[in-house]
């Protein structure tokens with residue numbers, strides 16, 4: 381028996397006898413987001429899942445995704461998303477997902493923060509992408525980590541101009557966005573040679589590993605809360621960064637991950653609205669009326685935890701129902717989520733009535 385086997389034998393004995401369950405260094409990385417979401421779902425009293433509507437929604441969503449041949453290709457088909465599969469696209473996606481939060485406004489549509497680009501007016505998430513693309517067209521290196529920490533070149537005034545609005549309302553949380561850029565620029569310089577590609581390579585092809593690396597290296601990606609005295613992780617912008625890279629590169633090159641299906645739905649404020657519209661999730665009377673009164677729900681409030689956690693679990697339930705319909709369906713939480721976000725925007729544009737999304741102001745989503 382070689383020395384190596386004796387060690388394993390001994391370790392197995394100690395583990396069995398003393399319940400030693402120290403982290404197994406060879407275990408694949410896990411984010412714990414889905415596990416935490418199930419815990420929230422199991423203990424939620426103000427948000428519920430309706431399995432009948434979930435089964436009906438699975439049929440409708442699956443059918444529509446098949447009809448549209450919805451795949452990672454849809455990502456680059458959006459007119460503002462980059463199509464080149466190169467490092468510049470990686471840097472743009474990182475910058476986007478560093479700042480991909482809190483665009484909601486209670487101003488009239490004509491008065492809310494709006495970016496004009498390519499002769500169109502963009503609001504919400506698209507206002508961010510438009511502002512970044514416009515800056516690049518104006519020769520401002522807004523996707524370069526070295527630029528973010530260059531006090532001379534990247535002044536607050538330069539950034540104010542990057543995010544200039546066509547209306548009287550400026551981009552929500554401008555100061556926090558500047559802080560995210562500066563902090564990420566310093567961390568990237570200190571730990572990743574100011575290179576986002578180096579950061580991605582640090583995860584060695586694991587999507588969950590990259591999510592955990594972002595959450596542990598950058599405080600502004602460490603999106604977590606407490607529910608029933610238990611720490612719960614959502615990691616929404618860390619996960620959507622991995623998903624955007626995976627989709628933009630169609631699972632190749634920088635977007636090649638061996639565990640991409642470990643990524644969950646991104647707990648934002650738009651997709652829960654779509655899940656409610658489909659009847660998949662429903663709210664208790666006090667929470668329902670709070671939403672319809674468009675009142676702010678504080679960051680970290682139990683209602684916010686329940687909406688975010690149950691939405692993640694709802695998309696997982698949808699995914700499982702779709703696989704029951706078609707076991708070989710090429711579908712994961714990312715594609716279902718992307719589809720539901722796009723569908724929500726289509727329905728919003730068509731003026732279809734929906735329950736107001738929840739109003740929590742934070743840098744997490």
Ligand SMILES: Nc1nc2c(c(CN[C@H]3C=C[C@H](O)[C@@H]3O)cn2[C@@H]2O[C@H](COP(=O)(O)O)[C@@H](O)[C@H]2O)c(=O)[nH]1
Nearest residue numbers: 480481482483504505646648649650651717718721745
């Ligand atoms: N769960 C989820 N949340 C998403 C997106 C996206 C955009 N993803 C693009 C990439 C691929 C897809 O096909 C989309 O074209 C933005 N958001 C979040 O929504 C909020 C903005 O909402 P509104 O103000 O209405 O634009 C804000 O929290 C933002 O972080 C998504 O896909 N999933």
